[in-house]
Amino acid sequence: MAHSEMVSKGRRRSPLFGMLIKAGKTLVAIAVTMLGLLFMTFIIGRVMPVDPVLSIVGERASQEIYDREFLKLGLDKPLIVQFLYYLNDVLHGDFGISLRTGFPVWGDIKRVFPATMELATLGTIMGVFIGVPLGVLAAVKRGTWIDQIARVVALIGYSMPVFWIGLIGLLVLYGWLGWIDGPGRLDVFNEDIIPTVTGMILIDSALARNWVIFKDALSHIILPATLLGYYSLAYISRMTRSFMLEQLSSEYIVTARVKGMSETAVIWKHAFGNIKVQLITVIALSYAGLLEGSVLTEIIFSWPGIGSYITTSLLSADMNAVMGGTVVVGLVFVLLNIFADLLYKFFDPRAK
Amino acid sequence: MNAIRSAIFGTAVALAAGVTFVPVLAETPANMLVIANRIDDITTLDPAQSFEFAGSDVSRNIYSKLVNFDPTNLDAGYGPDLAVSWTVSEDGKSITFTMREGAQFASGNPVTAADAEYSLRRVIILNKTPSFILSQFGFTPENVAETIVADGNTLTITTDQRYATSFVLNCLTSTVGGIVDSKTVMEHEVDGDMGNEWLRTNTAGSGAYTLGSWKPNESVTLIANPNWYGGEVAMQRVVVRHVQESATQRLMLERGDIDVARNLSPEDITGVMQADGVAVDSELRGRLMYISLNQKNEVLANPLVAEALKYLIDYEGMQDSFLKGQYTIHQGFLPATYLGAIDDQPYSLDIDKAKALLAEAGHGDGFEVGIVVREAQERIDIAQSLQNTFGKAGITVNITVGTAKQILGEYRARTHDIYLGAWGPDYPDPNTNAGTFAFNPDNSDEAGATGLLAWRNSWHIPEMSEATLAAVVENDRDTRATMYQELQREHMRTSPFAVMFQKIEQTGRADNVEGLSLGGAITAVSYWNVTK
Numbered sequence: 001m002a003h004s005e006m007v008s009k010g011r012r013r014s015p016l017f018g019m020l021i022k023a024g025k026t027l028v029a030i031a032v033t034m035l036g037l038l039f040m041t042f043i044i045g046r047v048m049p050v051d052p053v054l055s056i057v058g059e060r061a062s063q064e065i066y067d068r069e070f071l072k073l074g075l076d077k078p079l080i081v082q083f084l085y086y087l088n089d090v091l092h093g094d095f096g097i098s099l100r101t102g103f104p105v106w107g108d109i110k111r112v113f114p115a116t117m118e119l120a121t122l123g124t125i126m127g128v129f130i131g132v133p134l135g136v137l138a139a140v141k142r143g144t145w146i147d148q149i150a151r152v153v154a155l156i157g158y159s160m161p162v163f164w165i166g167l168i169g170l171l172v173l174y175g176w177l178g179w180i181d182g183p184g185r186l187d188v189f190n191e192d193i194i195p196t197v198t199g200m201i202l203i204d205s206a207l208a209r210n211w212v213i214f215k216d217a218l219s220h221i222i223l224p225a226t227l228l229g230y231y232s233l234a235y236i237s238r239m240t241r242s243f244m245l246e247q248l249s250s251e252y253i254v255t256a257r258v259k260g261m262s263e264t265a266v267i268w269k270h271a272f273g274n275i276k277v278q279l280i281t282v283i284a285l286s287y288a289g290l291l292e293g294s295v296l297t298e299i300i301f302s303w304p305g306i307g308s309y310i311t312t313s314l315l316s317a318d319m320n321a322v323m324g325g326t327v328v329v330g331l332v333f334v335l336l337n338i339f340a341d342l343l344y345k346f347f348d349p350r351a352k
Numbered sequence: 353m354n355a356i357r358s359a360i361f362g363t364a365v366a367l368a369a370g371v372t373f374v375p376v377l378a379e380t381p382a383n384m385l386v387i388a389n390r391i392d393d394i395t396t397l398d399p400a401q402s403f404e405f406a407g408s409d410v411s412r413n414i415y416s417k418l419v420n421f422d423p424t425n426l427d428a429g430y431g432p433d434l435a436v437s438w439t440v441s442e443d444g445k446s447i448t449f450t451m452r453e454g455a456q457f458a459s460g461n462p463v464t465a466a467d468a469e470y471s472l473r474r475v476i477i478l479n480k481t482p483s484f485i486l487s488q489f490g491f492t493p494e495n496v497a498e499t500i501v502a503d504g505n506t507l508t509i510t511t512d513q514r515y516a517t518s519f520v521l522n523c524l525t526s527t528v529g530g531i532v533d534s535k536t537v538m539e540h541e542v543d544g545d546m547g548n549e550w551l552r553t554n555t556a557g558s559g560a561y562t563l564g565s566w567k568p569n570e571s572v573t574l575i576a577n578p579n580w581y582g583g584e585v586a587m588q589r590v591v592v593r594h595v596q597e598s599a600t601q602r603l604m605l606e607r608g609d610i611d612v613a614r615n616l617s618p619e620d621i622t623g624v625m626q627a628d629g630v631a632v633d634s635e636l637r638g639r640l641m642y643i644s645l646n647q648k649n650e651v652l653a654n655p656l657v658a659e660a661l662k663y664l665i666d667y668e669g670m671q672d673s674f675l676k677g678q679y680t681i682h683q684g685f686l687p688a689t690y691l692g693a694i695d696d697q698p699y700s701l702d703i704d705k706a707k708a709l710l711a712e713a714g715h716g717d718g719f720e721v722g723i724v725v726r727e728a729q730e731r732i733d734i735a736q737s738l739q740n741t742f743g744k745a746g747i748t749v750n751i752t753v754g755t756a757k758q759i760l761g762e763y764r765a766r767t768h769d770i771y772l773g774a775w776g777p778d779y780p781d782p783n784t785n786a787g788t789f790a791f792n793p794d795n796s797d798e799a800g801a802t803g804l805l806a807w808r809n810s811w812h813i814p815e816m817s818e819a820t821l822a823a824v825v826e827n828d829r830d831t832r833a834t835m836y837q838e839l840q841r842e843h844m845r846t847s848p849f850a851v852m853f854q855k856i857e858q859t860g861r862a863d864n865v866e867g868l869s870l871g872g873a874i875t876a877v878s879y880w881n882v883t884k
Contacts, residue, residue, distance in 0.1 A: 051756070056395070058403050059760055060778060061481040063800055101568030102396050102552040108568065167599055175603045182609050183600050188386050188591040191573070192565060302595045304570040312392055312569060 030334050037330040038090065038323065042083050045319035052317040056099050086323070095324035100316045105324035108309065113328060114199025115185060116298075116305035120290035122202075122225035127232025128283055134233070135240025139248060140267055150237060157234025162227065166300040169223050181219040183302035190216050224301040228294055232286045239282045243275035276347045284340040288333050379608050385587040385865070385882055388595035388604055389614040392569050398551035399471075399530030401480040406592075408527050408876040410572055413590070415530030415557035416581075418449050418468060418507070419521050421780070423869035423878035427689070430521050430780075434463055434531055434558065435507070438521075444514035444827065447521075449507045456579040457533040458555075458562040465502035470534035472500045472509065474546050482528050484803075485779050489520060516827050518691070522781035525875065532556050560585050560880035569594050574879070586883045605630060605860050611884070612868065613860040618677050624860045631863040634677070638687045638873035639776040639855035640785075641679060641734065643723070645848035647810040649769050652721070655846065656713035662699040662850045663706040664741045674733045675853065682854035684840040685789040687873040691829070692782045692836025698844060706745045718746025722769040725751060726759045734852070735772050764802040766810050774855075775805065780874035782836045783824050790843050791820040809848050816842065 053069050054061075061069075074082055089096060095105035138150035174182045181187065185201055194201075194208040202221065205213040247253060248271050256266050291306075298308040306325055313321035380386045391406040399415050402408065420433035435449035455463040473496040475483050490512020491499050499510045511520065523529070532547075533556035540550035547556075555563040560580045564573035574590040593610070595601050601613035602620040606627045616624065624630045645652035645661065652658065667681045686693040710716055721742075725735045732753060739749040752759075762768045777784040792806035792813050801807035806817075816839070823835040843849070857870055867881040 051761070054756065054760065057481045059756070060403070060484075060803060062484065062803055065479065065481055098568075100392070100395055103568060111567065112569075170600065170603055175607060178607070182604050182607060183595060184593060187609075188571075188573075188593065189381060189384065191571070191591075299596045300600060302593065302597075302600060304567070304594075308596075309569065316392075 026338065033334055034327065034330060035087075038087065038327060039083065041323050041326045042086060042319075043079070045322060046079060046082075048314075048317070052099060052319060055317040090327070095327070096320035098313065098318055098321040098324075100313055100318040100321060105320050108321060109306065109324055109328050110199065112304055112306045112309045115303060116291060116307060118200040118202060119221060119225055119228060119294075119297075119303060119305060120287060121200075122221060123228030123232050123290050124283065124287045126226060126229025127236050127286060130229070131233035131236030132240050132279065135237040135242075136244055136267065136272060138237065138241040139244030142245065147241075150241065154234040154238045157230050158238075162231070162294065162296045163300055165230075166224070166227055166297060169227060170300070173223060180223050181216065183220075183300070185220055185303065186213065186216050187220075224297050224303055227297055228290050231294075232290060235286050236279075236282060240275070240279060243278050244271055247271040247274050277344050280340050280343045280347070284336045288336045291332050291336075292329050380611055381589075382884055383586065383588040385590045385612070385879060385884070386610045387590070387592045387612040387614060388601040388610045389592050389612075390596060391572060391592055391594045392596075394566070394568065394572070396552040397555055397563065397566065398480075398548055399527050399532065399557075400475045400478050400546075401482065401548065401552075402527050403480075403482045405876070406572075409592070410563070410566075410574070411527045411530055412559075412871070412876040413561045413574055413879050414555045414559045414563060414577075415527075415532070416455070416463075416559045417529040417531060418524050419529075420525055421871075421875045423871070423881055424867075426869065426872050426874060429518070429691075430525050434468065440517050444517070445512075446508055446510045447517065449509075451505050451507065452581060453505070455558055455581045457536070457558045458577045458579055459533050459536050460579060461533050461535050463531065463533075463558050465505055465507040467534045468507045468531050469500055469502035470537075471531045472496075472507075472529075474532070474537075475528045476500075478546060478548055480548075482526070482778070485523050485526050485528050489515060489523075514825050514827075516823075516825060516832055518827075518829060518832070519781050519783055519824055523779045526779040527876075530557060533558070561590065564589070580880075582880060585880045587879055590879045602860070605862070608862065611862045611865045614857070616858060616860050618858075621677055621858050621860065629863050631861055633859045633861065633868075633870075635857050635859070635870045636680070636688055636873050637776075637855040637857045637870070638690075639774050640682065640685070640687060640851050641731075641772075641774050641853040641855075642849055642851045643738070643770055643772045644805065644809045644850075645770055646766060646768050647812070647848055648766060649721075651715065651719050652769060652848065654713045654715075656709045657715060658848050658850075660706040660709035660713065660745065661742070661747075663702040663709070664738070664745055664747070665699065665850060665852060666701045666737055666741050667697075667852060668700065670734060670737050671853065675730065677858055678730070678856055679853035680856055681852070683844055683851050685785045685843055685849065685851055686782050686836060686840060687777065687785070687854050689873045690777070690780070690782050690785075692823075692833040692840070694837050694840055696841065696844065699850070701741060703741070703744050710745055710747075716746075718748065720748040720750065722750045722752055723772050724759050724762055724768045724770070725753055725772040726756055727753050731772055731774070738772070763808050766797070766808060771809070777873070782832075783820070786820045786823060786836060786839060789847070789849060790839055791817045793817045805849070811848055 052073060053066055053075070057065050057069050070076065074085060098105050098108050101108055134150050138147045141147050170182065173180050190213050194205050194210050194213050197204050197207055201217040202214060205217055253266060253271055256270055295307040295311050297303065298305045306329065310322055310325040313325065389406065393404040394407045394410070395404065396402050397407065397410060399411050402411055416434045418433060418435040419430040422428060422431055434452050434455055436452050438447050438449045440447050451463065451465045451468065457463060472486065475486050476491045476496050477493045479493065501508050532551070536556040537547035537551060540547045542549055553566060558580065560577060560582055561574035562577045564575040566572050571594060572592045576585050576588045595604065598615055598617040598620045601615055602624055604610045605613040605624060621632055625632055645658055647653045671679060671681050681697060682688060683697050683699060684694045688695060723735050723738060725731045735751045739751060742749050763771050788803065788805045790806065790813065792801065792804050792811055794801065795807060795810060795812040799807065806813060819839055823832055823839065826832040826835055859870065861868060864884050866883050869878045869881065871877050
């Protein structure tokens, strides 16, 4: 009796235990991924032909000053020791001081990442809300002029250099027509007015109910976000079309049609219902790609995001900033993957 | 890629010209100056440490100094700032400054001689890269208590030997001469750092402006300092925005969203010249472009070869093509507008003469040589031009393009053949360049004088080094200027350096902006005289 009760209790605990095991495995996977990422970035940073000491002291520095900074950075120690010191600091939430800006790297990232996130989120929303219906429509109207237009739109999005479209967009919409505001996130006289809550100005200005700032921010973000949204749209619509074509040629779709089901139900309920999981992966990848920061877009629009932050830091041998930025971007990738996994389970019962 | 981008943008602008359209122009507020500039080189705002161009621009407007340049009359040289007068001791080693009465820091604290003492001592004790500008006068952390001393309303500095007064005062006009509010700074001292960490991102000065905010890679905002002894300034707010792309700066300027664009490419300068309401200013800056020949290379150590190479440079061709409007021919080691600068141009492209010199040197059939250059487009263009013209005299040039670390590493280790690079003065006194182009008292490898360009090129010049030292202690301004002129002519003739060009900065500005001085070759930008 006692034995059977124990077995019963053990069985009742097992789902929780299973979940804990899964969560543990996920955490270990995240930790190993992040450790690998940190190690690789660290090694690449050390073998790059740039000199972090020169970045700090300048080329005019005397040998004495150079040597002092060299020792201060711990560059005299073996690589593995340097890495362990760095790892220890990171585990304590300290990414170090950016050699280039003089600010703590974490503070810099908190400032630049929301700028990129705001841009990428808006871009992805545009990409999804236009790209998905466009892809579905192209698949349903395969071979018609609608399909051709959708394919050309996607092709242009794939092949046009971002700086070209960006500059032309600025020239026409900002330079000629004056419909939108120019580079930067806000007009100079609107800066530092609303309190920073999320770092995303659209949200912060809405929270502060300052609609003048909201409008100004929207007028600045609309072009770069549309540009990113267009690239996102090109990718999403092509993939949606491809997934839908595969589904629409399946036997169960023919069966559904034979049974007299309406075309809308066939397309949206059955065919589209079955590509949701694949689409989640595509959207997550597209979003993650934009969150990495589109360096050229950020440069053209003077957008102080994480892409230009990491790139400029890399060129200045500011490895603290590069590693901090890489860790954050890596973490975002991992978290988006986990989020996509959770969505799979929501949309696809088999994944449970 | 910049060239491609410019070409595309140029095409787009050309298309735009064909369309009749009247844009609605924006306008910046009347009491605000908005500037687009590349400011990603700022690493600190501490005047004891700041040594970058954009940092100097900020510092000049925030920190008053003992002596300073008047932006309305840069040719006049240094004049009173926080020190209203100064006297020099009979032995020429001590200078006593009398401080301005009533001057206040932005914090409201009075500016005292004790603040000046603290500020100058701080530079020496912290011993950051630009500290050599002051420590070259013999100040050390150990002796500053005796050599930099405040007494009531006066400050006396005592150098280790007699120097030209103009040399010392010129150095005090540089960024390290900024006087900080000692009380405020010491309130933020951490672990004996004399507020260095705090002053990286905050300011404590008594100049025309105070720091509103600094967002790295984004913007610097300066707010008028109501306590400035110079009175109220017209531009109550100055915002410098980091805008990387020249094409973007041009659009913003033409749209009226900025008042000044500081990094316009030659193509965009040509473009904005045709725009309504925009003016273009050109100012000579201090940067020189030069090549230098490593004297460890036996071929290059031959004076005839060095002379021949100076005749194998197409100075005019480069100036009038890819360097147009950005650089002007200049062959002396002192930038034009410096005390003692000369505008002699003894060398021009003369292939026949060069061939004759090479034949006389025993290299009539030419030779093979390497040029190392950093990965900057204009420098690579110059290297390619040299490759072409040297080739006409039978010299095969191998160009090595590398990062700063690679190229500077080779230069400092004296392993290059020919170095192609730029040099900007550190402080507004002729010794800043004479002391590196024409000074090398110990040419041994062990000396490790990596800061001296003459040493980096293994150029042994005991006599010229003496002459450079003599010019540093000469107190008569005219005699001193003559000494530098003679030194440069000798240098042009005998040195393994071929100075080629001096930088011109072209700035696009709204034509209602008046009084903006970029500082010429000797100092940084000033905003306090700007009106709109």
